[in-house]
Amino acid sequence: MRTQVGIIGAGPAGLLLSHLLHLRGIESVVLELRSRDHAEKRVRAGVLEQGTTDTLIEAAVGARLLREGLPHQGIELRYGGAGHRIAFEKLVPGRAITVYGQQEVVKDLITARLADGGDVRFEVDDVALHAIDSGEPYVTFGGERLDCDFIAGCDGFHGVSRPAIPEGVLTEYEREYPFAWLGILARVKPSAEELIYARTERGFALHSMRSPEISRFYLQVPPDEDIAEWPDDRIWAELKARLETVPGFVLATGEIIDKGVTPMRSFVAEPMQYGRLFLAGDAAHIVPPTGAKGLNLAVADVRLLTKALAHWYGTGSGDLLDGYSRACLKRVWRAQHFSWWMTTLLHTFDSEDAYAHRLQLSYLDYVTSSEAAATTLAENYVGLPYGSME
Numbered sequence: 001m002r003t004q005v006g007i008i009g010a011g012p013a014g015l016l017l018s019h020l021l022h023l024r025g026i027e028s029v030v031l032e033l034r035s036r037d038h039a040e041k042r043v044r045a046g047v048l049e050q051g052t053t054d055t056l057i058e059a060a061v062g063a064r065l066l067r068e069g070l071p072h073q074g075i076e077l078r079y080g081g082a083g084h085r086i087a088f089e090k091l092v093p094g095r096a097i098t099v100y101g102q103q104e105v106v107k108d109l110i111t112a113r114l115a116d117g118g119d120v121r122f123e124v125d126d127v128a129l130h131a132i133d134s135g136e137p138y139v140t141f142g143g144e145r146l147d148c149d150f151i152a153g154c155d156g157f158h159g160v161s162r163p164a165i166p167e168g169v170l171t172e173y174e175r176e177y178p179f180a181w182l183g184i185l186a187r188v189k190p191s192a193e194e195l196i197y198a199r200t201e202r203g204f205a206l207h208s209m210r211s212p213e214i215s216r217f218y219l220q221v222p223p224d225e226d227i228a229e230w231p232d233d234r235i236w237a238e239l240k241a242r243l244e245t246v247p248g249f250v251l252a253t254g255e256i257i258d259k260g261v262t263p264m265r266s267f268v269a270e271p272m273q274y275g276r277l278f279l280a281g282d283a284a285h286i287v288p289p290t291g292a293k294g295l296n297l298a299v300a301d302v303r304l305l306t307k308a309l310a311h312w313y314g315t316g317s318g319d320l321l322d323g324y325s326r327a328c329l330k331r332v333w334r335a336q337h338f339s340w341w342m343t344t345l346l347h348t349f350d351s352e353d354a355y356a357h358r359l360q361l362s363y364l365d366y367v368t369s370s371e372a373a374a375t376t377l378a379e380n381y382v383g384l385p386y387g388s389m390e
Contacts, residue, residue, distance in 0.1 A: 003029045003119070005309065006139045006148035008127060009155030010039050010120055012102060013281030013298035015109035017152055019059060020306040022116055026313055029148075030120040031127055031141055033155075036110065039122070043185060043258055044102040046210055047195075047292035049383025050095040052299045056105070061112045069100035070209065072194050075381065077346075077368055079199040080361070083246050084368035091371070091378040095385075099195075101210050102295050129153075129164040133275035149276070152305060154298075156282040157267065165274045175340070177264035177288060179203070179347060180225060181218045184235060188254030190215045191243075197290075197346055198242050199364065204347045205242035207251075215254075218289075220347055225261050232256050264288045264343065266336055271325035278305055278324055285332050290346065291339035296383055301328050303386065331384070338380040 005021055007014045010032030018028045032039060048056075048069070056062040073089040073096050088096050113120050127141040129151055139146040153161020162170070189212065196207040203220035210216055217239055221230075236253045243251050267286040272279045281298030304327050308320035345363060349356070367373045 001029070001144065002147045003027045004148060004313070005029075005150050005152055006137075006146050007031070007152045007154055008129070008139070008161050009153070009159060009281075009283070010034075010036075010106075010110070010122065011154060011156065011281065011298075012105050012109065012295055013283075013302050014152065014154035015106060015113060015120070016055075016059070016299060017154060017280065017302040017305060018118055018120070019061065019109055019112055019116075020302060021309065022113070022118060023059060024306065024310045024313075026309060028119070028152075029146055030113070030118070031124045031139065031146070032120070032122045033124060033127065034122065036122045040103055040107045040110065042103055042106075043183075045289065045292065045295040046099050046101045046208060046216060047296075048098045048100055048105075049292075049296040049299075050097070051383045051386050052296045053098045055299055055303060056108070061108045064104070064108055065098065065100050068104070068211065069098040070211070072097050072099060075195045075197060076192070077197050077199070077364065078243070078246060079364055081245055083196070083249075085194075086367075086374050086378055086381070088378050088382055091375045092382055095379075095382040097292070097382055099209055105295070127160050129161065129277065132164060132277040133166075135276070137276040150309065151277045152302075153277055153279045153283045154281050154302075157286055159283055161277065161283050162269055162279060164277065169274055170269045170271070173266075173268045173270075175266040176223075177266075177343065177347075178223060178350060179220050180223045180264055181206075181262045181289065182221045182225060182227070182230060182235070183216065183218045183260060183262060184256050185210065185258040186215045186217065186254050186256050187213065188215050188252050189213060191250065191252045196243065197342075198245065199346045199348075199360075200242045200245060201348065202238070202242050205239060207239075207243055214257075215252075221261065223263055227259060227261050230259070235259070262289070266340055268329075268332060268336060270329055272301075272328050273321075273325045278321075280305055280328075284328075285336070287335055287339035288343045289339075290342040291335065291381070293335040293339050297332060297335050300331050300386070304328055334380070334384065
């Protein structure tokens with residue numbers, strides 16, 4: 001087989017890249033280890049930046065997003081027995097977030113690619129990348145061979161793409177946090193209209209949602225926590241203890257339909273390219289979910305990669321491809337800092353001393369009382385405009 005761009009991974013990065021390339025008249029084949037059912041049901045991120053929402057709408061895959069997505073004009077920081085709203089409509093007019101599950105984005109993209117005759121192959125095995133430092137790279141999988149001009153590694157942190165780059169080429173930066181998130185989906189109406197980030201002495205908690213009937217919650221737990229130690233009653237009791245800290249707020253409870261523990265990590269591999277291989281999304285970088293940046297960074301990556309590939313096919317110039325990693329990493333490192341900042345601002349640390357504890361509370365007071373500090377949070381949370389970091 002032959003195509004122009006071989007794409008490894010059918011998550012949001014790989015599927016959106018395939019779709020955007022299709023709109024530019026560039027052929028691709030998407031190879032995915034997991035089943036379609038797994039891809040469409042895997043519960044992940046749910047907060048879309050303004051730029052991500054705009055991208056999906058402009059690419060004609062945002063119809064259901066517009067119908068079912070939940071636009072939010074702010075978030076609440078809750079600590080010290082009070083709630084403090086960060087008002088996007090005041091601080092960053094015209095920019096907001098939309099709550100819409102990552103699995104819903106994946107469903108929309110798969111539907112669009114298959115309707116357009118796109119070649120998306122699920123449950124492929126033995127995927128391997130070859131000759132990536134030549135002008136004729138190729139991919140083997142399940143006894144077959146796919147020749148292509150370029151390979152896009154969109155297969156996540158544990159995929160085969162990044163390890164295909166020779167040892168010594170990449171510089172990897174990593175930070176692991178001394179806690180994890182226990183996340184649940186519950187069949188219960190959200191108890192608030194906007195996300196609540198709660199900092200308590202018991203640990204961090206997040207109240208989020210996926211729809212008017214489905215809520216999403218997270219609890220800070222030890223990094224090696226066993227989910228079996230958290231029956232439903234214990235989860236609800238701890239969520240109530242961490243969220244019912246302001247007068248009049250009552251947390252609604254209901255059936256828990258999914259739960260799991262997610263470790264917290266920051267990771268960047270650079271450069272994000274080698275030869276004819278280009279990394280995008282989690283294959284190149286991971287952020288702790290506190291800042292809601294993972295999916296949004298993947299979208300920013302594939303926008304740049306689409307532009308660079310279209311420029312190469314249209315003009316024969318490799319200038320934009322050569323600068324792909326450099327352009328991506330500007331936004332990646334800004335998101336890394338913001339995600340680290342949000343994480344350290346809102347979580348409790350077992351090893352923190354009294355001095356560090358007071359610094360944390362002081363900065364929370366500053367963010368919630370200073371319009372300049374709140375604006376910094378707001379503009380990073382809704383996403384910096386495309387072009388401003390490239």
